[in-house]
Amino acid sequence: MLDVLSEGFKEAKLKLKGKAVLNESNVKEAIDAIRKSLLEADVEYSVTKNFLQRVQEKALGQEVALRAGKGDSRVAVSPADHFVMICKEELEQLMGPVNAELNMAVNRPTTIMMVGLQGSGKTTSTGKLAKYLVNKDKKKPLLVAADIYRPAAVQQLKVLGERIGVPVFHKEGADPVTICKEALQKAFDLGCDVVLFDTAGRLTIDSALMQELADIQSATKPDNVLLVCDAMMGQDAVTTAKSFDERLSLSGVIMTKLDGDARGGAALSIKEVTGKPIKFLGMGEDLDRLEEFRPEGLASRILGLGDIVGLMQDFQKVAEEDQEAQALKLLQGQFSYIDFYKQIEMIQKMGSLKDLIAKMPMQDMIPKGANIDDRELTKVKAMIDSMTKRERIGQDNLDRPRMARIARGSGRPVKEVEELHKRFTAMRKMMGMLGKNMGGLLGKIPGMGTLGQMNNMRKAASQMGQMPGGLGGMGDMGSMFGDSASKPKPAFDREKQKKMRKAAKDARKRNRK
Structure with a gap:
């Protein structure tokens, strides 16, 4: 949805990244990128022209504040951020003001x-x-x-x-x-x-x-x-x-x-x-x-x-049970496959995964061209459907023979069942540890507990992110869509870098002789 429009504004922001000021030259580059995407998106020509003129006048006619907010909440603001906010204001004005009210009659239908x-x-x-x-x-x-x-x-x-x-x-x-x-x-x-x-x-x-x-x-x-x-x-x-x-x-x-x-x-x-x-x-x-x-x-x-307000409205439409009780079960590590199944059904009622993810404020984390497939949720439901009631609530451990049976029943490979269970177990363990820490946090506000507990949580989160394929939703955003670009960067080797710099320095000395 709106991919053509979004790409143009994303390209404009990249052109302004690292710029110290907004000037006629770099604003023109950004405007040209937006113009191309607006016309490709079939926006009416005169609308495109007037919109870009207003954006350009505002971008060049306003002083860029380097910080925004008040007190402790003040944050640094770049010229690129300033340009994006101008575009947002003008887009809202272009499509608004909002008026979803209907004319309602009195004393008759x-x-x-x-x-x-x-x-x-x-x-x-x-x-x-x-x-x-x-x-x-x-x-x-x-x-x-x-x-x-x-x-x-x-x-x-x-x-x-x-x-x-x-x-x-x-x-x-x-x-x-x-x-x-x-x-x-x-x-x-x-x-x-x-x-x-x-x-x-x-x-x-x-x-x-x-x-x-x-x-x-x-x-x-x-x-x-x-x-x-x-x-x-x-x-x-x-x-x-x-x-x-x-x-x-x-x-x-x-x-x-x-x-x-x-x-x-x-x-x-x-x-x-x-x-x-x-x-x-x-x-x-x-x-x-x-x-x-x-x-x-x-x-x-x-x-x-993203659109957090829209996302919360979608959630409120389909939330039927006591969500506070569900959240408490999750934080206590008592989250079962039955609870997970209900969450998947709720997500499916809210709309397509692609539409929901488009409302999340994390678009830069999603790889370009990522395949967001609603069928992944259906596959997970099929695997849970193939479990016994005792397996769903965790009373029977999912060993290899049980996983093989679940795979046959759901028509999925055994490897996918294994990955589902590993990720689910890691998530439940991590949320359980978070819940324990939250008990002390509410009363004393000292932080998130001991360093050892935090290390355990980090390990659990790492395990969730490193497991390949499968679940779509419990790892990092890149692994959700099977994107290799999201793999963790190798650790920085300081000694190796030091030796390489020394060797380069020695080589320059030899060349000068």
Whole structure:
């Protein structure tokens, strides 16, 4: 996601690395790198031009503070850091300000008209928005199947309605305007307080489509008109948004398939060109994967800074049990394969691994082109599924014959089972030692315990990082993705370096004679 954009900003930061000041020459190099990535990402040309002009003016027009923060929290700030923060501010301004609120009616059902081209994910987004309103605002939505042209469109909406537990209205043989008008009365009869019209789309914008949508708008006077827009369309998405807005006066945009687009130019262009805010992002097929659009979060991800707020929101959506109790078990070294299995399931509910890792503030640690494969989690679950209950809770030791049986049951090599168990055991041991130290830490705040305990923890962490392949998540970031570049550097041999310098010095003396 957004790989093309991120690479340009990363290259710009590298060009400024080690520079003492921001001047016209080095800022121009950084700007050129960003310009290339913005255009490759299909950001609209005038948007690119204006954005870069604002960044350049700020970078050259401001004095770079060498330190930031106050008191003990003051840290050194480089010109490269200063440039990145200027880019972040301008990206947020380009896509914002944030406005995810919907216009809610008083004393009658709120009406939301969903429009867009065919294939943009409109029907799925209608179901996602209904579930979002149920979970967030405790609303009682009614879904209206007004797309009478696309095969199985009505049935698809009925299936979505059944999955989220909300009613769906449709009238066979009726035209879309009549269906939408009669749906308003049906909402009163069922006690629903939100009505979502899933209207028809076309492969391209034509006069018949626009007239039908205008007639529905005139007949129902919706409180919100939301355009569902496919991010993978690039600049065509911006053109589409302009056409719909001119005829229907949009309230906002739901951007879909951003997780499947390495460019992401539409997300940067659409607000600037149309003046209408992106209200939601649709990420993936799952009905929970609709999130309020946060310009600061997307800007941080583009710049490789991660998005901790977004990550915590994902976690809160799927956290069902007492997470404090789970954390305590982990710190006491009582973490079992059953607990680990639950954690994997929770991660899978939060979305794809690639999307989650993109929200973590450690992008520089991830090797370029790393293969982040969700199937690794499925393989681990298969191995745990093949264990007995006693093996999962640690009552039966996993010896060689047991591992061979688990490997046969899960369809994985014995070596992968061994690596899984070694890493899991090392992690549990390390967390157990951390938990012991935390007991004294809370009362006395003397540090992290004795030097011997810390050495043991370091050894355990080292064992986790050095074990090859397999788990994807318990070693260092490089080994997670099987990258050889993350191997530990050889120890610095001071005596050897001293001898080499002396030999070079002697050679220079001989050459001078």
